[in-house]
Structure formats: C-alpha cells, structure tokens
Amino acid sequence: MEIGNLFAEASQNAGVVDLDFLVLTIISMAIFLLVFTLVLVFCIRYRRGSNAKRGRLPEIMRREIEAGWTAGTVFLALFIFWWAVAAPAALQGQPAPALKIHIYAKQWMWQVEHPNGAREINTLHLPVGTPVHLLMTSQDVIHSFYVPAFRAKHDVLPDRIVELEFLPTKIGTFHLFCAEFCGTAHSQMTGQVIVMRQEDYAHWREVQPQSETLAAEGAALFHSLGCSGCHDPASAVHAPDLRGVFGHIVQLQGGRQVVADEAYVRDSILLPDKDIVAGFAPIMPSFSNVVNNGQIESLIAYIRSLSPQESAQ
Amino acid sequence: MSDITAGAYEYSRTPSIGAVDNYLTHGRTLRSWLVTTDHKRIGILYALSITVFFFIGAIAMAIVRLDLITPAPDLVSDDTYNKLFTLHGIVMVWFFLIPSIPATFGNFMLPLMIGAKDVAFPRLNLTSWYLFVIGALFTIGCIVAGGVDTGWTFYTPYSSQYSHGFVIPAAAGVFITGFSSILTGLNFITTIHSLRTPGMHWFRLPLFVWAMYTTSAVMILATPVLAMTLLLMSAERFFGIPIFDPARGGDPLLFQHLFWFYSHPAVYIMILPAMGVVSEIFTCYARRRIFGYSFMVYCMVGIAVVGFFVWGHHMFVAGQSPFANLVFSFMSFVVAVPSAIKVFNWTATLYRGQITFESPFLYCLGFLWLFTFGGLTGLVLATVPLDVHLTDTYFVVAHFHYIMVGGSVSAFFAALHYWWPKITGRMYDEAWARFAAILMFFGFNLTFFPQFIMGYAGMPRRYHAYAPEFQIFHVLSTAGAAVLGAAYALPALYLLWSLRRGERAGPNPWCATGLEWQTESPPPRDNFRTPPVVVAAPYQYHSETHGPDYQHRDIERAQGTV
Ligand SMILES: [Cu+2]
Ligand SMILES: [Cu+2]
Numbered sequence: 105m106e107i108g109n110l111f112a113e114a115s116q117n118a119g120v121v122d123l124d125f126l127v128l129t130i131i132s133m134a135i136f137l138l139v140f141t142l143v144l145v146f147c148i149r150y151r152r153g154s155n156a157k158r159g160r161l162p163e164i165m166r167r168e169i170e171a172g173w174t175a176g177t178v179f180l181a182l183f184i185f186w187w188a189v190a191a192p193a194a195l196q197g198q199p200a201p202a203l204k205i206h207i208y209a210k211q212w213m214w215q216v217e218h219p220n221g222a223r224e225i226n227t228l229h230l231p232v233g234t235p236v237h238l239l240m241t242s243q244d245v246i247h248s249f250y251v252p253a254f255r256a257k258h259d260v261l262p263d264r265i266v267e268l269e270f271l272p273t274k275i276g277t278f279h280l281f282c283a284e285f286c287g288t289a290h291s292q293m294t295g296q297v298i299v300m301r302q303e304d305y306a307h308w309r310e311v312q313p314q315s316e317t318l319a320a321e322g323a324a325l326f327h328s329l330g331c332s333g334c335h336d337p338a339s340a341v342h343a344p345d346l347r348g349v350f351g352h353i354v355q356l357q358g359g360r361q362v363v364a365d366e367a368y369v370r371d372s373i374l375l376p377d378k379d380i381v382a383g384f385a386p387i388m389p390s391f392s393n394v395v396n397n398g399q400i401e402s403l404i405a406y407i408r409s410l411s412p413q414e415s416a417q
Numbered sequence: 418m419s420d421i422t423a424g425a426y427e428y429s430r431t432p433s434i435g436a437v438d439n440y441l442t443h444g445r446t447l448r449s450w451l452v453t454t455d456h457k458r459i460g461i462l463y464a465l466s467i468t469v470f471f472f473i474g475a476i477a478m479a480i481v482r483l484d485l486i487t488p489a490p491d492l493v494s495d496d497t498y499n500k501l502f503t504l505h506g507i508v509m510v511w512f513f514l515i516p517s518i519p520a521t522f523g524n525f526m527l528p529l530m531i532g533a534k535d536v537a538f539p540r541l542n543l544t545s546w547y548l549f550v551i552g553a554l555f556t557i558g559c560i561v562a563g564g565v566d567t568g569w570t571f572y573t574p575y576s577s578q579y580s581h582g583f584v585i586p587a588a589a590g591v592f593i594t595g596f597s598s599i600l601t602g603l604n605f606i607t608t609i610h611s612l613r614t615p616g617m618h619w620f621r622l623p624l625f626v627w628a629m630y631t632t633s634a635v636m637i638l639a640t641p642v643l644a645m646t647l648l649l650m651s652a653e654r655f656f657g658i659p660i661f662d663p664a665r666g667g668d669p670l671l672f673q674h675l676f677w678f679y680s681h682p683a684v685y686i687m688i689l690p691a692m693g694v695v696s697e698i699f700t701c702y703a704r705r706r707i708f709g710y711s712f713m714v715y716c717m718v719g720i721a722v723v724g725f726f727v728w729g730h731h732m733f734v735a736g737q738s739p740f741a742n743l744v745f746s747f748m749s750f751v752v753a754v755p756s757a758i759k760v761f762n763w764t765a766t767l768y769r770g771q772i773t774f775e776s777p778f779l780y781c782l783g784f785l786w787l788f789t790f791g792g793l794t795g796l797v798l799a800t801v802p803l804d805v806h807l808t809d810t811y812f813v814v815a816h817f818h819y820i821m822v823g824g825s826v827s828a829f830f831a832a833l834h835y836w837w838p839k840i841t842g843r844m845y846d847e848a849w850a851r852f853a854a855i856l857m858f859f860g861f862n863l864t865f866f867p868q869f870i871m872g873y874a875g876m877p878r879r880y881h882a883y884a885p886e887f888q889i890f891h892v893l894s895t896a897g898a899a900v901l902g903a904a905y906a907l908p909a910l911y912l913l914w915s916l917r918r919g920e921r922a923g924p925n926p927w928c929a930t931g932l933e934w935q936t937e938s939p940p941p942r943d944n945f946r947t948p949p950v951v952v953a954a955p956y957q958y959h960s961e962t963h964g965p966d967y968q969h970r971d972i973e974r975a976q977g978t979v
Contacts, residue, residue: 158964252875263663291880
C-alpha cells in the first residue's frame, strides 16, 4: 500500500518530474540565498550610523552590473526553459503497444472500461510496466484525472476525447483525484489506482463481469424501448442496420464522416438530430428523457457486440 | 518650493499653517463625503469599502480553514464549503486586491505625487466609487440570497449549466465593478499625461506613479475582456445560448482562454502597484536613490506588456495544443526576467545606504522575501511537466498567495504605514507596528509554506474532504492563519488609536523626498498652497557626489512640527 507515502514515484515520468523539480529548487535556492545574503549584509553593514564607507556608487556598479544581471537573468531563464523542454522530449518515442482504457467522468465518479469490456468505478487496475493510454471523456462538466504518484494529470472535457499516457513502474495502490472543481462533491470524486503484476492484472480482468452481461441487458432494452421496431433489418421503417456500425466509419449528411465510437452512439441515442446518417430521414426520437446512464451503457455495449471484431478486442 | 532636494526640507520646517483647514475639515457632513470629488476623500471611501470586504473574505476563509483541520468534511456542508471558498476568491480578488493599492493610495497619492490639484476627471472618479459600491451590493446580495459555488474562476460548463448557485448576481457584481477599474485606469492615465506639475518630466516621475500608469493600462485593456467573458457566460446560463456548451457546438475551452486573458494580467494589476510602493519605501528608509531608475521603469512596462501573453500557462492540462503549451511556457519565463531585475535593483538600493528599520520598511522586507519566493515557485509552475503535476493543487494555491498576499498585501500594509501620517496627520505607535509587521511575516509563512509541500504531494485544491496523510499540513496552515488573522487585526487597533491619541506627524515625518511630503499633513483641499516646481529626478536622498548622511533626519525630528 503506497497511499500513505506522500512522494511515491510510481511512473516512468515521475522520476523525471522530480529531478526537474530538484534542479529548479536548487537554482531557486541559490538565487534566493544570494539575494537575501546581500540584503542581510547590507542591512547590517549600512544600518544607520554604522561607520561603513558610503559615498557615491562606483561607476561600474551602475552600468556594468545592471547590464550584467539583466543578461544573466535572461540567459538563466532561457536555459531553464530549454532544459525543461528537452527533458521530457527524451522520454518520447516509448515503444508502445499501449493498453487502451476508456475513462468516463461524471459528477462525481470515475467509470473505467478495460479493453475486454471489464468495467469498474472509482478504481483503476493496471499492469505494471505496460504503457497505458487513457481515452477520457466527461458526461457533464470539466473534471481532471490526476494521479499524483504518476505525476500525471489531464482535464477531462465534455464531448471531447482527451488522451493521457503514462507507464506505471511500481506495484501498489495510489490516489486518483479529480483536480478540477466540478461541483458539490468534487472532493469525493476520488478513487484508487491499483498497479498489479502483469499476470495478476490479466487474471483480474478475466474474472470481471464481462460486458456480455451488459450487452444482454442492452439487447433486452433494445426491444423494450422500441429501437428494434425501426432498426431491425426486417422492419418496415427506413432506419440504418446497426450491425457492424460500431468502430467503423459512418457517412453523415452534409458529407462529414465520423468513426462510430461510444460518444457517437451515445449522441445518436440522446441527441439524434446532431448527426444524421446520410440517406436517412431524421425521424429517430431523442431518448434523453427515457433512458438513464446505466441503460445507455448497456445499449452501447449491445451495439458494440453487433460488431464482432470490436467486442472481441 | 524650489526643488525637491535640500530646499524641500526648508519648507517642511515651517509649522503647518492651515492645521484646521485641510481636506478632512473641508465639509464635515456625511453628504459632503458622499458627493465629494476630492481624490483624497474618494481614496478614503475606497479604503473603508475594501476594508469591509477584506474582513468578509477573511471570515469566509477562517471557516474553511477551521473545517480543514480534520480530513473529514465535518464543520459545514459540501455546498457551503464550496460557497465559502468561492466567496473568498471573488471578494478578495475583485473587491479587495484589485482596488487595494490603486484605488486607495493611488487615488490619494497620485495627484499629490505629480503636484496636481486633483485627478483629471474628479466626477468620473466618484462615479467609479459608486460603480464599485453597486457591484459590491450585487455581491452582497448574492451572498445573502444563498451564495455561489463556482469558484472565483466561473469555469463553464459548470457555471453556465450545472451550478445551482446565484451565478448571475455574482457575475453582475464583478462585471459592474470591472467598469470601476476601467474608469479609474482611464482617469489615472489622463491625469499622468496632462496634470504633471512644471518640471515633472516622464523620467522624473516617482516609480509609484509609473506603477499606477502601467497598472491603469493593463486595467483598461484587460478588464473589458472579463466583462465580455462574464456576459457570454451569463447569456448561456440565462438564455441558453450555446457558446461554451460542446453538446450544442460550443467550445468549453473558449471560456478559459477569455477568462485568463483577463485574469493573468489581473495578477499584474495586483503586483505592479506593490512594486511601486516598495520602490518609494526602500529608497526612503535606505536614504538612497533607487538603483537603476530607468531599468525599473522599463521593467514595469515590460511586465505590463508581456503579462498579456502568458495566459495559457493556466491551461497546460486543459487540452490546449502542446505547441501552445511551449509558447506560453516560454513567455512565462520571459516575464520572470523583469521581475527578477526589480528584485536585484531593490537589493542594490540598500547598498551604501543609511538604513533604518521603521515598520513600512519591515513590511517591504517581508514583501521582498515573499515576492521573491512566490516568483521562484512561479518558474516551477511555468515548466510544463512540473505544472502538469502541480496545477490545481495546493502548490498553486501557495504560489499565488505568496505573490498576491505575501507580495501585494504586505505592500498594501507598507503603504498604509508609510502614508498614514500624511493621510491622517497622526503618527501611530511604532513598536506595535513593527510587531504587527513581523507577526504578519511569520504568520504568512506558517500558513502558506506547508501548502507547497502538500501540493507537491498531490493535495488538490478546493477539496472539502481529503486524505489523512495531508492533515498535518492543514493543521499547520490553519494555525498560521490564526496568527495571520491576528496580525491583520492589530493595525486596525493601533491605527484607530492613533487617530485620537497619535502624535501630530508634521508634513514630512520620514524626511522623504516625494512631492506628497512637501505639503501639510493632512493636505489641504487643493493639495498645495503654492504649486510645486520640480527640478530634479526623484529620490534625491543624497547628493550626486556623496553618499547619504543622516544628520538632517535628527535635526528634522528635533525641530519637528509637532
Ligand atoms: Cu470532477
Ligand atoms: Cu472535481
């Protein structure tokens, strides 16, 4: 359990960030000490009535010194900037068949979906030593996914998919925080990141309730809500066949194209007028007042299961 | 007055003739205050209003800090907690810090320092104060109605669609107050351009005047953007016009860009005046000309200009392109350079001085320490990979309190103690004042230093409940806040006391060189009985050829006009 450890470094990046911080702290302390040693010395030496030499400032003190420390500060600032940019650049180009995990943030919880469909809430299980690629979106306001031990953070925006990559290097349990103020229970929008040995993770993932169960629920809803009345290939209504849609390119009216991902399917159900599939009339009603979040997840799982290679991923 | 060197003291030795006839005795009714166009009285009206707000903001934070003693969210409810820190932020930023030095000491001192009778548009000046009050009423109305919980940053879509608080009244308060800033800025710039007394060339202006000039420019250019941002946000909230709502084609990040386009320069609205104050006081108590006057001026102008191009450093993790991150990071390093040069120049001003340690100087030393520390941690935050880890944690909270409270508020108190004799004509108890200055410094560090540590450990800001390992830092911080609270309350006591019992100050108790000291304390309604003429650069604390001596100070004290 690493949670009590204030400064745990648990990702490849963490060490780099800490080193950056250390170097900057040393430089800052040097500047700070320089300034305040001078202030102290002057305050003592030139206190009123002391018999230190006064007189006018030497000429060199005016021009050269002024120009000198101006140039010095400029140079130092540029150097730190260059150095800070160079350091993370060296990290780039990780060889990465990364593990892609979806994160759905909403007031006030983190929903996680693993590649095989395993889901969890406010916990994130990860294998150690494997690059992780998070695809995150929010269902309401802006949140921010923050794991201090990984020194990793990214805001999670509504209607946008944002990405965050890191490589966990340490087994243990770490804090997951929401770092962007998101309303009443912002401070309770926390969770745990559990980094496990790779085989433990594989095993953990297998024994999770799979999305098949969700998909089955979704199938039932698909009938009970009347979706099948239009979308069933045998139906008389002219509506797209949803088999093979998920994960593929959809042609929209107006010539745009989108990849049918979760957000797209969600929008199709909640805001059907937003993107109209080319060649169809906008007759699909919105279900935004009919289905709750859980039911949408089930419907999405079902539609995903209609695209075989997607659900097998 | 012949010049502002030796001759100045000549003048100040003459007993203050019109002790009865000054701006305070010029009309004694409440009405005479409420319809006054005297910049000095308006400065005091502002001072009284922001003091009220300072205590409202402080009380809100006191409750928050008490709640944070334990990890559990026990003292108040989640919503109340969110409303309290929002209130603290809104009140402290817009109703205290932004007007603090410019609207009080700027109003009072600026015309005096350039030898003018008043500001260029005295009635507009009063209008600014009324706008401030109307904005303040909206804010108080919002608090009374039940508060607002968006944080002072009003981020959308939370503020525009999800918050249940009184967002629109709060935004209206800030919106209206913004016009007060704009008009004040306009007034100051016109005043400095057109009302300088003969001989007061641009490069003879005291640095405080330059500070007011650059601050005003930033106010005029940045505040309209804030007004616009708040209007757009209110339009989305009130009329449902989708501007920031991504579900309907809006852009959720647009708000942040607009907001920080104002709010980063706003930091300089708060710190430039502080820099002006410190330059006045360092020179006075070191009896030394300012080191590198023209550099000090260029630095302030540089800060004001470059300050407009760094707003994106608030958004490194918001989803802005990596290239933009790089550019904003670079600009943030650039803007640090002039601030650093100013710190070096203040330090060099002490060299070969005749330093005495009166309370205004102590406050300024506190400023120097806290501002330098805050600035250096700013470099940490300007470094993208570090900011990714630290943004939205207590590290940021600590950083900006070091700058805005450690820096600006220390300078505010320095200014208050420095100019108090001029404003009221009375001296306060110096021992108490020194004690308060030292107490404030230690209280401040105890409050905010622990926040750097817990921030680096990952404690997010705006958290009502938190993980137990952070408790020790919160307890320290709350203890510090208690000390700090006492240090803020103390001046209220001994300054009030000085109003009745304080020794008479005489025109120039510090033997300072600024024009404001060349007239009586308190100054007459029209500032100067004879218009001053300036013949030399400011800060003539010693002759060109000799270092500062101090004899005249003692003579001055002995012959004081008490
Ligand atoms: Cu959140
Ligand atoms: Cu949150």
